[in-house]
Amino acid sequence: MNTTPFRAGLVLGLGASxxxxxxxxxxxxxxxxCMVCHPKxxxxxxxxHLFSLDWGYSVxxxxxxxxxxxxVLAGALVASARHxxxxxxxxxxxxxxxFNGFLMINFxxxxxxxxxxxxxxxxxxxxxxxIGWICVVVGVVxxxxxxxxxxxxxxxxxxxx
Amino acid sequence: MSAAIATLVLGxxxxxxxxxxxxxxxxxxxxxxxxxxxxxxxxxxxxFLGAVGGFILFHFLGGSVPGFPLFFFAPPDLDSGLFITxxxxxxxxxxxxxAGGCPFRMHVLAAEGRKSYWYYLLGFYAGLVFYNIVNVRLxxxxxx
Numbered sequence: 001m002n003t004t005p006f007r008a009g010l011v012l013g014l015g016a017s018x019x020x021x022x023x024x025x026x027x028x029x030x031x032x033x034c035m036v037c038h039p040k041x042x043x044x045x046x047x048x049h050l051f052s053l054d055w056g057y058s059v060x061x062x063x064x065x066x067x068x069x070x071x072v073l074a075g076a077l078v079a080s081a082r083h084x085x086x087x088x089x090x091x092x093x094x095x096x097x098x099f100n101g102f103l104m105i106n107f108x109x110x111x112x113x114x115x116x117x118x119x120x121x122x123x124x125x126x127x128x129x130x131i132g133w134i135c136v137v138v139g140v141v142x143x144x145x146x147x148x149x150x151x152x153x154x155x156x157x158x159x160x161x
Numbered sequence: 162m163s164a165a166i167a168t169l170v171l172g173x174x175x176x177x178x179x180x181x182x183x184x185x186x187x188x189x190x191x192x193x194x195x196x197x198x199x200x201x202x203x204x205x206x207x208x209f210l211g212a213v214g215g216f217i218l219f220h221f222l223g224g225s226v227p228g229f230p231l232f233f234f235a236p237p238d239l240d241s242g243l244f245i246t247x248x249x250x251x252x253x254x255x256x257x258x259x260a261g262g263c264p265f266r267m268h269v270l271a272a273e274g275r276k277s278y279w280y281y282l283l284g285f286y287a288g289l290v291f292y293n294i295v296n297v298r299l300x301x302x303x304x305x
Contacts, residue, residue, distance in 0.1 A: 005189075005204030008178035013211020021215075029228070033175065035264035038168065046193025051237070055293045064165035069268065071172020072179070076272035079180035080179045091276035096277050100260035101267070101284030104289070107256060108264065109292050110300065111249035114285035115186035115263040118250075119205060123212035125230030130244070132250040139254020140190040147258065148195060 008038050016120050025066065030124040034117035036108035038068040176269060185266040187257035245303070 016032025019025040025032055025094035037058065044055035045065035060066060080086040091097075106112050111128065113121060115136055187271065189201035203226035220226040228234045257263055260281060262270070262275065267285070 001180055003181035004180045004196075004202050005184045005206040007183040008184045009207025009209075010211040011178055011206040012175045012184070013213070014215040015174065015211075015224070015229040016208075017212050017215025017219055018224075019164070019167045019171055021219035024164045024225070025168060026225055026227075029163075029231070029234035031302065032168075033171065035268065040289055040292075041266075043286065044293065047293075053293075057295070060164055062270065064162050066167035066224070068172035071169040071174075071224050072176035072265065072268050073272045075173040075176025075178075076180040076269040077176075078173075080273040085180075088274045089276060089299070091235055091280055094277065094280040097260065097277050098279040098287075101281040101286075102255055102288035103256045103284075104253065104260065104264055104267075105285045105288040106292050107249045107252040108298060110164070110245060110296065111253055112246075114265070115253065115257060116265055119208050119244035120212045121211050125217060125232040127232060127235070128243070128246055132246045135185075135247050135250025136257075137190050138252040139251035139273050140187055140258050141194055141254075142195050142251075143255040143258040144191045 011125065012116070025060050029126070030098070030117065030120040031058065031060055032120060033068060034120075035069065035103055035114040037050065037117065038066045039105075039115065040109060041066050042069060175265075176272070179265060179269045180273065183266075186263040187254070188262050188266065190254075191258055247299075 002056060011120065016030070019032045020034060031037065041057040041061035042065040044057045046062050047053045047055050048057070057065070077086065111118070111132055112146075113132070118129050118133045122133050163166065175184075185201055185203040186208075189199075189203075192198040192200070193202045201203045216226050216229050220229050260267060264285065267278050267281050269301055271282050
């Protein structure tokens with residue numbers, strides 16, 4: 001059976017609701033998968049326990065941190081190794097990627113969710129998240145159009161010169 | 162402990178499926194806008210439908226799904242933090258396009274051995290330290 005994005009998304013959505021319903025990944029609501037909040041919980045929980053920094057984490061992570069990010073890295077590593085896609089490829093524009101990561105986690109945590117959890121929260125019926133999801137899509141649309149316009153302009157300038 | 166193990170297992174499954182399917186919650190919108198390719202957008206739709214179906218199913222099976230669906234119980238709160246939500250939402254979309262995908266996709270690409278995305282993760286976790294030291298206090302002042 002092919003692994004299509006639709007099927008992968010379906011498993012993600014079902015899995016997120018399952019871990020909330022039966023494995024105490026709550027509160028907050030719709031917290032089954034989040035790729036900014038779960039790394040924050042793991043990082044802050046570890047920092048708190050090692051260095052007593054008093055950095056906050058969610059109630060769901062009180063006793064043990066949520067390990068989603070470790071699982072994602074391990075799952076992707078195993079999948080790429082099994083299918084011959086695991087290879088070290090050199091870095092391009094490292095500073096650019098560094099700042100993108102830096103900005104993404106900061107804006108994600110200010111928003112209170114990553115692009116996955118905002119879908120889960122919207123599915124839960126949270127009005128604020130539905131507005132946030134619309135804003136994420138608008139941000140994608142505006143930036144994509146600017147990037148395309150800039151690429152076309154550069155091509156025209158290069159062709160003219 | 163059960164939450165930690167459950168999220169580890171779920172993370173492994175979605176990491177595996179995400180690597181095989183190129184699932185991304187930013188590229189789906191971008192690809193559809195620029196090339197009318199809806200393949201990745203169907204992943205977002207799948208997650209939404211899966212979550213709605215799961216919440217309904219587990220709600221009726223007696224699982225812990227309090228206050229579902231929220232729009233019946235909590236009216237839209239248009240005062241507290243709405244401006245911040247709008248600005249942060251726009252910024253998450255913009256940064257996602259510039260980076261080439263959502264944080265989930267970036268973690269998957271880093272696990273494939275692409276070193277560019279190792280730098281992304283380095284910035285990601287350095288940003289987390291910055292958030293804890295600076296932004297938490299800023300947000301307290303703003304009152305979110």
